[in-house]
Structures are given as structure tokens and as C-alpha cells.
């Protein structure tokens with residue numbers, strides 16, 4: 001075994017059961033957990049915002065069922081208590097003069113009867129409870145009807161948040177404070193939640209972002225304060241954290257380190273008490289969230305509390321785990337000096353910590369290329385990334401032509417548009433990118449949603465025969481035929497607007513983007529030699545894209561063209577349209593486009609791709625070859 005392999009074995013994070021969801025599953029819902037593993041169909045909650053409400057409904061059921069359980073247990077316990085109190089009275093009388101009491105055959109009989117019958121019934125009944133039986137039945141039916149997210153979903157959701165950070169330059173402290181792009185949504189995160197995001201980003205191999213979140217956790221643990229009051233003023237424009245408070249926190253931290261050194265067992269990784277910890281030390285915060293005690297550090301009125309923190313074993317546990325992750329993240333990033341800093345902190349707390357062996361490997365070869373091909377750091381290195389991210393934020397590079405674009409009303413002498421002219425907005429003249437506003441009503445869109453809802457699956461990339469689930473496209477989708485009144489209407493309208501023959505068009509694709517859901521820059525046509533295009537039923541390549549926005553999006557979700565300096569904000573009911581091929585039918589590489597990550601809200605779209613066959617009369621090839629226009633790309 002090479003030293004490198006050994007190091008990886010040593011540093012492989014122990015499987016930890018962390019976080020609220022894990023704790024619920026492990027401590028409160030053991031039954032549910034068993035059932036979860038048997039669920040075969042993955043709903044992919046993070047890739048679509050439509051699936052998430054299902055969980056909220058399931059949670060409502062869980063609340064009710066557990067309430068019922070507790071009520072029925074309270075009734076049972078009241079019966080036990082009543083019985084015991086009554087026996088206790090008799091017992092007390094018996095104790096005064098046992099001989100006299102038991103000399104009475106009736107009393108002797110009663111004692112024997114209590115032992116033989118009453119205590120037996122009570123003993124047998126403890127543990128059996130009607131409410132528990134009902135709960136088991138409910139959980140069984142819930143898990144057979146609903147597929148629950150697993151740890152990979154949680155990781156997907158954490159990665160979704162990370163994608164938003166990268167794309168929109170969102171600071172970790174802002175997000176932790178519930179501020180997204182300057183808007184305060186009041187969704188402040190607890191220390192435990194920041195830790196969960198950090199550790200899940202680590203597990204998703206997003207080491208740089210994981211490091212940011214975990215450093216924030218460390219900062220919060222050290223200060224024992226809310227994130228907002230701990231961050232520096234310029235980070236969030238908030239007040240500065242008083243110097244003496246920082247000193248005090250620092251001192252307490254040091255004090256805690258030295259206390260811990262004298263009692264390193266607190267951090268034994270294999271501490272068998274861990275399980276009991278989970279079972280016993282639950283608390284609820286003001287909003288009823290399950291918290292561990294480290295969360296208390298973020299509550300508002302704990303100005304006086306930092307000293308309690310020194311005795312707080314939960315916070316200590318989070319602290320050591322945070323340091324472990326930070327050590328490993330720095331190891332993965334090849335940042336040996338930083339890794340050493342965190343390692344030292346761990347060893348100061350517990351000189352016998354399992355990571356002590358890492359020291360021996362410090363000077364061995366460090367990993368150079370541990371980044372996943374889907375990692376954000378790889379994404380950020382793409383040459384289109386800067387434009388992509390800028391356009392997603394609604395920022396265009398200033399250009400003279402931008403000011404010559406126009407909005408027009410068009411009837412096209414078509415009966416459909418005489419009374420209700422098309423509202424056309426030009427986003428770019430050449431190559432033409434246009435938006436038609438107000439094409440679909442809420443009723444149409446509700447109908448599409450209803451038809452598609454039950455059939456949504458995680459979107460794949462790779463064309464017709466290759467199906468790859470990739471971070472490149474985080475959404476769910478399905479296809480609808482043109483046989484309902486709404487889809488027929490869309491079909492007729494698109495062909496009236498564009499003149500295309502839609503017999504050679506793909507079915508209507510309906511897609512929905514979830515947390516951080518997006519579609520990285522791509523082109524819609526099939527590339528030369530794309531084997532997935534072989535055997536497709538359509539003639540020619542994807543000539544034009546008609547993309548309907550089926551929802552407004554509160555923040556994010558723009559459709560952008562990084563090579564053309566164009567962005568379109570989703571407006572419900574409108575359709576953006578462009579050609580993917582030159583007039584010569586050569587592929588137009590300028591048409592690289594993307595769906596930016598959704599920051600807040602839900603993004604729904606519908607696509608129709610028209611293929612080049614059958615369009616000979618409506619869109620004849622140009623006499624002059626125009627493919628030179630994209631030759632430079």
C-alpha cells in the first residue's frame with residue numbers, strides 16, 4: 001500500500017450521523033429509516049421544486065401521528081401512575097404492621113392477586129401502546145406511497161446552494177443570515193445547519209466552499225454569537241463585533257481547549273455514549289426545530305452565555321468535527337500549512353485523536369487533482385464562465401447595438417393575431433433572438449402542469465440514446481404529445497408565428513428547476529458525430545428552439561447567451577425563440593445558451609425544437625453561405 005493510499009484510509013471521514021434530518025431518522029423514526037432503504041424509486045427532491053411540497057405534506061402527517069402517539073402514551077402513563085399510587089397506599093398500610101395486615105386472608109389474597117395479575121398486566125403493557133401500533137401502520141403506508149430523500153439528496157441540495165454562491169457571488173455569512181442577494185428572507189441558519197451544509201459540500205467534493213462554511217461554523221462556535229453580529233462590518237454591512245467580546249470569546253475558547261486537554265475522552269471517536277447522546281439530549285428551539293445544544297449559541301438572548309459554552313459537550317463535538325473536516329478539506333486542496341493549523345488545534349484538544357497519524361504523512365505527496373469533473377472549480381475555469389455568471393446577474397457588457405433593439409406589435413396578416421397582435425421584443429438582431437410576450441395564459445400553464453406533474457423525472461444530458469444525470473443540468477422534465485386542447489393550441493400558435501412545419505418537431509418538453517437548478521451553457525443542436533442523434537425520427541438537426549417561460553421566477557433563472565451578451569428574464573407566458581442553425585443549415589456555434597440557477601422561486605419551462613427537414617419552403621436555405629459568422633468560435 002502506498003503512503004498515499006494509507007493516508008486516504010486514515011483520513012477517510014468516519015461515517016457520521018449528523019444533522020437534523022439524520023437525527024430524526026436515527027432517533028425518532030427508526031421504523032421510517034428501515035422503510036426508507038427499501039424504497040426503490042428516487043424522487044430527486046432537490047432537482048425539482050414540485051417534489052418538495054410532497055415532503056412538507058408528509059411532515060405534516062408525521063407531526064400529527066407523533067402527537068397522537070404522545071397523547072396515547074400520556075393516557076397509558078396516567079393509568080400506570082394511578083395504579084401505582086393506589087398500590088402504594090395499600091403497601092404503606094401493609095408496611096406499618098405486615099403481620100397484622102397479611103394476617104387478614106383478604107389482604108393476603110389481594111397482594112397475591114396484584115402480583116399475579118395486576119403487575120403482570122402492567123409489565124406486559126409497558127412498551128405496548130395503541131398509538132405506537134397506529135404509528136407503525138401509518139409509517140408503513142407513508143413509505144410505500146412516498147419516496148423519501150436520502151443523504152445523496154441532502155448533498156444535492158447543499159451543492160445547489162453552493163452553485164448559487166458561485167454564480168451570484170453570494171457570501172456564506174449572508175446566506176447563513178438568511179440574506180439572498182441583498183433580500184432578507186428571515187431564513188437564518190443555525191450553527192448545526194451551517195455545519196451540515198459544510199460537511200455535505202465536503203462529501204460532494206466541493207472543498208473550497210465546504211471550507212468557507214466550516215470556517216464560519218468555527219467562527220460562530222468561538223464567538224457563541226449570531227452570525228450577523230460576528231461577521232465583519234463590510235461583509236454584510238452590519239455592526240462591528242466589539243473587540244473586547246472577541247477577546248473574551250478567544251479566552252473562553254482557550255480555556256475550553258485546556259479543559260478538554262485534561263479530559264480528552266470527551267472526543268473519543270468511538271465513544272459509545274454517542275448513541276445515548278442522540279437519544280437523550282434533544283432540545284427544541286423557539287420554532288420547534290430539533291437542535292443540539294450547539295445551536296443555542298445562535299439564539300438572540302445569549303449575550304451572557306459564552307461561559308456555558310465551555311461546558312457544552314455538543315458544541316465541543318461540533319467543534320472537533322468541524323476541525324476534522326477543515327483538516328481534510330485542506331488536505332484535499334493540497335494546502336498543507338492550513339491543514340497543519342487545524343490539525344494542531346485538534347491535537348491540542350485531544351493528543352490521542354486518530355488524526356495524529358496524519359502528521360507522519362504531512363510531507364508525503366499531497367493530492368493534486370482531487371477535483372471532480374463536475375466540481376465548481378472546474379466550472380469556474382471554463383472560458384464562458386465569467387460571461388455566464390455576469391449575464392445571470394442581469395449585467396450586460398455595454399454595446400451600441402443594444403440601444404437599437406425594439407418592441408413591436410405584429411399581426412402578420414394571420415387571423416389568430418389580427419385582434420390580438422403579437423407583442424414581440426427583440427433581444428438581438430443578428431443572430432435573431434426574440435421574445436413573444438403573453439402567449440400562454442395561466443389556465444394554459446395550469447393545464448400543462450397538471451398533465452406533466454405525475455411524469456417528471458430527473459433530466460439527463462447526452463441526447464436521445466445516452467442518458468446521463470449530470471450537475472450540468474439540474475432539473476426534472478417530461479414530454480407531452482400534442483393531443484390535448486392546450487398542447488394543440490401551442491402547436492398551432494408556434495407554427496403560425498414561425499411558419500415552421502411542426503410535423504417535424506419534437507414533442508413539448510416540460511421542465512422544472514429545483515434548488516440551484518440550472519442548465520450549464522450548451523447548444524441545442526446535435527453535434528457532428530453525436531451518436532445519440534442516430535436513429536432519431538426527425539429529419540435534419542434542431543433548427544430552432546421555442547422556449548416558453550411557464551412561471552415567473554422571484555430571483556435568478558435567466559436564460560442567457562454568453563457569447564452574444566444576451567439575457568432574458570423569465571416572464572410567465574412568454575416565449576423566447578432563436579435559430580440554432582445558419583441559413584446554410586450549418587451549426588451556429590454562437591447560439592451557446594444556458595438556464596441560470598434559480599435563486600428563489602420555481603422555474604418552469606416548455607420547449608419545442610423544430611428540425612430542419614420539411615422547412616424547405618417556409619425557411620429556404622440562403623443563396624449565400626452565412627456560416628462564416630460563427631467560424632471564429
Ligand SMILES: O=C(O)CCC(=O)C(=O)O
Pocket residue numbers: 519524557558559560593594595596605607
Ligand atoms: O432553462 C433555460 O433557460 C434554458 C433551457 C435550455 O436551454 C434547454 O432546455 O435546452
Ligand SMILES: [Fe+2]
Pocket residue numbers: 522523524593
Ligand atoms: Fe437549450
